[in-house]
Amino acid sequence: MKKIYFLFLLLLIGNHVGAGAAEPFRFALFSDLHISSTNPMPSVDLMNAVIDVNALTGIDFVLVAGDVSESGDEKSLQAAKVILDKLHMPYHITAGNHDMRTEPGLTCFRRVFGNDKFSFTHKGCRFIGFTTAPVTRLGDGHIASQDIDWVKAELEITGKEMPVFAITHYPLLTGDVDNWYDVTDLLRKFNVQAILNGHYHRNVLLNYDEIPGVVNRSTLRAGNMAGGYTVYAFSDSIRVYEKMTGQAELNWLTLPFESKSYYQPNKALRPALAGRKTNNND
Numbered sequence: 001m002k003k004i005y006f007l008f009l010l011l012l013i014g015n016h017v018g019a020g021a022a023e024p025f026r027f028a029l030f031s032d033l034h035i036s037s038t039n040p041m042p043s044v045d046l047m048n049a050v051i052d053v054n055a056l057t058g059i060d061f062v063l064v065a066g067d068v069s070e071s072g073d074e075k076s077l078q079a080a081k082v083i084l085d086k087l088h089m090p091y092h093i094t095a096g097n098h099d100m101r102t103e104p105g106l107t108c109f110r111r112v113f114g115n116d117k118f119s120f121t122h123k124g125c126r127f128i129g130f131t132t133a134p135v136t137r138l139g140d141g142h143i144a145s146q147d148i149d150w151v152k153a154e155l156e157i158t159g160k161e162m163p164v165f166a167i168t169h170y171p172l173l174t175g176d177v178d179n180w181y182d183v184t185d186l187l188r189k190f191n192v193q194a195i196l197n198g199h200y201h202r203n204v205l206l207n208y209d210e211i212p213g214v215v216n217r218s219t220l221r222a223g224n225m226a227g228g229y230t231v232y233a234f235s236d237s238i239r240v241y242e243k244m245t246g247q248a249e250l251n252w253l254t255l256p257f258e259s260k261s262y263y264q265p266n267k268a269l270r271p272a273l274a275g276r277k278t279n280n281n282d
Contacts, residue, residue, distance in 0.1 A: 050083055
């Protein structure tokens, strides 16, 4: 009887812990690679990032948050894939606005990478990535209705207890994505922890209608001596590190890891979320 009671107690504790926190793990995020068939430097920066992350301990996978290429041409996308395929761990990829500049829609991107969205579960957390590219070249980002339906289906499979992280290229703000609220209203019904983005080429913490939005740096070196990427460490909290290649990780953000299911949007906040009007050529 004592043995049965002890097993029941362990099961109860395990279920409680699983609902609020994840088994510790680490992953890396690359964004805004801008690989070009005419400029070799972005490829050098990406290769250095791949070598650097391969040398780290305990990186389970890599997320790639769009603008993989500069012009969306197949040669550049193929060059990016050759480098990304050198990673020692799996990677999951979605597209950005620059990846749609050559062929209509995401035809070329899907031909090279097989898809422009992903969904998977890792150590008790769900990761869902999808495209937020503009319908017209210089227009705001947009989430296609079929992709919203797909995200909804993936969330329903996930359930309302498992922690969820969404990955897009654009930040979900007015001036960046014209129908961002369609996604935040959907995500809010589940245990969403944060939305991870690129596009701004810098590290920023934003508020997407009460959902934390973590914007991540580019792999490009820009005016620095080296490029870099982001490392996420999950345990009782979510720690976000900037990792410049060849240098130590720098913790720039820590978020609580807790249940955030079912909270209500701040409708009064929505007009204030205009943020900055970005140049969609970023």
